[in-house]
Amino acid sequence: MTTVVKIGGARAVDPAGAIADIATRVDDGEELVVVHGGSTAVDQLLADLGEEPTYVTNPSGVTGRFTDERTMEIVSMAMAGNVNVDLTVALKNVGVDAIGLSGVDGGLLTGPRKSAVRVLEDGKKKIKRGDHAGRIEAVNEELLGLLVGEGYTPVVSIPMLADDGVAVNADADRSAAAVAGALAADLLLLTDVAGVYADPDDPATRIDAVTSPRELAAVEDAAEGFMTRKVMAAVEALERGASTVTIADANVEQPVTRAADGDGTVFERGALEETA
Numbered sequence: 001m002t003t004v005v006k007i008g009g010a011r012a013v014d015p016a017g018a019i020a021d022i023a024t025r026v027d028d029g030e031e032l033v034v035v036h037g038g039s040t041a042v043d044q045l046l047a048d049l050g051e052e053p054t055y056v057t058n059p060s061g062v063t064g065r066f067t068d069e070r071t072m073e074i075v076s077m078a079m080a081g082n083v084n085v086d087l088t089v090a091l092k093n094v095g096v097d098a099i100g101l102s103g104v105d106g107g108l109l110t111g112p113r114k115s116a117v118r119v120l121e122d123g124k125k126k127i128k129r130g131d132h133a134g135r136i137e138a139v140n141e142e143l144l145g146l147l148v149g150e151g152y153t154p155v156v157s158i159p160m161l162a163d164d165g166v167a168v169n170a171d172a173d174r175s176a177a178a179v180a181g182a183l184a185a186d187l188l189l190l191t192d193v194a195g196v197y198a199d200p201d202d203p204a205t206r207i208d209a210v211t212s213p214r215e216l217a218a219v220e221d222a223a224e225g226f227m228t229r230k231v232m233a234a235v236e237a238l239e240r241g242a243s244t245v246t247i248a249d250a251n252v253e254q255p256v257t258r259a260a261d262g263d264g265t266v267f268e269r270g271a272l273e274e275t276a
Helices: 016-027 039-048 069-093 141-149 172-183 213-222 226-240 255-260
Strands: 003-007 032-036 055-057 063-065 098-102 109-111 113-121 124-134 153-157 160-162 186-191 244-249 265-268
Touching (some): 016 032, 016 069, 016 255, 039 069, 055 113, 069 124, 069 153, 141 172, 186 226, 186 255
Parallel strands (some): 032 153
Antiparallel strands (some): 055 063, 244 265
8 A cells, every 4th residue: 555645844844754764664665655845945935036925814714825926936946846856856865766746747636726715804704816726636646656656756746737727836735635545545744743732732632543523523623723724634635535644743753654653643534434
């Protein structure tokens, strides 16, 4: 079975441990697909180019980047360029036959474009137009399967290819969810915390297992900020066909192995039983 490893792109995530662990597991014959984020790299490149990032909050309270045409150019440069190349090189340097791919390559990640988004400004719901973002509906799993079957480790990045033929932004966690679902794989979401905490300020309150709709509701209530999107991605991955999803710490020794062994918040398919 293939495992999808998503390496977070926040400043607090050090990918070195995951890179070394991936090399060991590939040497042992495991099939891996790597998906990565890069929010910090995008923000840094925006700043270097004198551009201001724009964030919006949707009516559900989830905050994300608004990607206009100029920002999309910078997202592509930072993600498919800088971050993807750096991560692919780092994996190659530890013996992994890594191959970098954007979601545009071979139509790897495709779906409809969301040119307008609903936002909440000053307590009012509004429509903001000009967004270059999309929702992944299809994954070219044949391409990934071909590469993995030939011994390569794909390293996947946004942008995705929208149905109007434009490269657009997509959430990296949800991209990883789409890939894991298409491959019926286990998904490991590596980030800068050890899982979802019942009390966001107390690591001792980590929720270890999500195996029923009741436990899923509890973890959705507990998730705040960036963790909200990760929980959404976990649910989407299971709905799409992933075996399990684990949200775990990227900054420990052997983070991939530990996450695969259940050291994190583990979502199982039983969490969807009543709504499947």
